[in-house]
Amino acid sequence: MTAEDLGRFDVVIVGAGTGGMCAAIEAAAAGARVLLLDKLPGMGGMLHIANGEFSGAGSRRQAARGIEDTPERHFDDVMRLSHGKADRDLVWRTVRAQGDTVDWLEDLGFDFDPATPGLVHGHEVYATPRTYWGVELGRSVLRVLRRRLDEAVRSCAVLPLLGTRIRRLLVEDGRVTGVAGTGPGGREVVARGGAVVLATGGYDADPALRNRFLPPGCEDALVACLGHATGDGLVMATEIGADVSRDGHFIPVMGLIPDPGRPGFAVDYREAFLEFAPAYRTPHEIWVNRDGERFVAEDVTGPERRERALLRQPGLAMHVVWDRAIAETAEPLIRNGAGDWTRERMAAECARGRWIAAAGTLEELAGLLGVDAAGLTGTVRRYNAAVRAGHDPDHGRAKLPTPIETPPFYGITSVAASLLSRDGLRVDGDLAVLDREGVPIPGLHAVGEVLGNNVFAGDNYVGGMSVTPAMTLGRLLGARLAARAAAGDLP
Numbered sequence: 001m002t003a004e005d006l007g008r009f010d011v012v013i014v015g016a017g018t019g020g021m022c023a024a025i026e027a028a029a030a031g032a033r034v035l036l037l038d039k040l041p042g043m044g045g046m047l048h049i050a051n052g053e054f055s056g057a058g059s060r061r062q063a064a065r066g067i068e069d070t071p072e073r074h075f076d077d078v079m080r081l082s083h084g085k086a087d088r089d090l091v092w093r094t095v096r097a098q099g100d101t102v103d104w105l106e107d108l109g110f111d112f113d114p115a116t117p118g119l120v121h122g123h124e125v126y127a128t129p130r131t132y133w134g135v136e137l138g139r140s141v142l143r144v145l146r147r148r149l150d151e152a153v154r155s156c157a158v159l160p161l162l163g164t165r166i167r168r169l170l171v172e173d174g175r176v177t178g179v180a181g182t183g184p185g186g187r188e189v190v191a192r193g194g195a196v197v198l199a200t201g202g203y204d205a206d207p208a209l210r211n212r213f214l215p216p217g218c219e220d221a222l223v224a225c226l227g228h229a230t231g232d233g234l235v236m237a238t239e240i241g242a243d244v245s246r247d248g249h250f251i252p253v254m255g256l257i258p259d260p261g262r263p264g265f266a267v268d269y270r271e272a273f274l275e276f277a278p279a280y281r282t283p284h285e286i287w288v289n290r291d292g293e294r295f296v297a298e299d300v301t302g303p304e305r306r307e308r309a310l311l312r313q314p315g316l317a318m319h320v321v322w323d324r325a326i327a328e329t330a331e332p333l334i335r336n337g338a339g340d341w342t343r344e345r346m347a348a349e350c351a352r353g354r355w356i357a358a359a360g361t362l363e364e365l366a367g368l369l370g371v372d373a374a375g376l377t378g379t380v381r382r383y384n385a386a387v388r389a390g391h392d393p394d395h396g397r398a399k400l401p402t403p404i405e406t407p408p409f410y411g412i413t414s415v416a417a418s419l420l421s422r423d424g425l426r427v428d429g430d431l432a433v434l435d436r437e438g439v440p441i442p443g444l445h446a447v448g449e450v451l452g453n454n455v456f457a458g459d460n461y462v463g464g465m466s467v468t469p470a471m472t473l474g475r476l477l478g479a480r481l482a483a484r485a486a487a488g489d490l491p
Helices: 018-029 060-064 071-081 088-107 138-154 207-213 232-239 303-311 324-329 343-352 362-369 373-389 467-486
Strands: 004-014 034-038 158-162 165-172 175-182 188-198 286-288 317-323 356-359 409-415 432-434 440-446
Touching (some): 004 018, 004 158, 018 034, 018 138, 018 158, 034 188, 060 088, 088 467, 138 158, 138 467, 165 188, 188 467, 286 373, 317 324, 324 409, 343 356, 356 362, 362 373, 362 409
Parallel strands (some): 034 158
Antiparallel strands (some): 165 175, 175 188, 286 317, 317 409, 356 409
């Protein structure tokens, strides 16, 4: 069957998530004719479920609140939190312009949460409040980007083609000249471009592909991203000789619940997750591994310490244990972005038995959780003695609010999860994709999670250093490619 030829464009962008949308917006604003493709029927990618936190130093919003900050300070913080393992060149290229991205979003009418800029305690914390989020989290980012992109579509500067899965890159005389794939209705399509940008996101929804990059022993990590993140861009690029990082870094997202209906996947965290950060909720429960042993102080303020402690547990699994007295008095352990998990809803979930096990004895609870019964009963006995003594000799927990002794007893399992692809395509400072010899592949660029989060966060999570580099570098790349097209530098 003859493929439908979509024509030639200055820039062809594969992926209509954060980076792809921003690249398309700025390329169109600078006069380029853009084709924007995505395999999904809608735009936005992970913004539909992401917290959408972004960071930037020297923004107008910081200045209005008397916060002194600079890109240099932001850079130093990123390198500190990433243990010096982030890519210094790419980090500087993005953080020096991220304050401008924050101001750009404000100019576009972004609906900032009034608490921003702030400090976010889910992972290690910046020294200065420079993180922002919207009142509807990632959807706030999507809404403002989509509104700006729609303007470019109406002016015919951007042609969006959704429901189109690109499967291969077209190469002529060593240069990437276009893409080919399957469009709506199953028809084959091809498109040509002076430049091709891969903004296809990560690979974590394909466990086999993800596990090729995870360190040994981490294969049990839950998949927490949306199902479209199957590494399409990474696979296509490697098929023509692109290089991929293999840093061996992994640090988990904690608090996600295994989905009973989808083995290996997490319950959508828009519905439910477990709040472990003591800055947001005082822990009343204990956490045990499969041996029934506690493995970290549950009130530890350093997120990285508890994240790395979880990585050392069998199956990357932990079990949270509490009793009726805690259920009746503590803030709900389960949370979501909507904030609608009340104590009453938590009690109903305990009775429902969907995720939470309930039992009249600790031995019975251990059996339901798959935990060693002797280990769990011994651990609870030592913990209760620590509560009464006001001192935890095992792990140094400071907050010891109440013993666990009033049946029924409750437990819920959580497993370390992967949400962001850590590795990705190697690029140079201009986001040109590199081959295995370190040479740029002519005509091919990449932005967003297809680069992997390691380049911006090293072996850690760093606030806003996923969404913001996608937006910032996407904008810069789109403008730069448009300028090259106008100058006749793109074939």
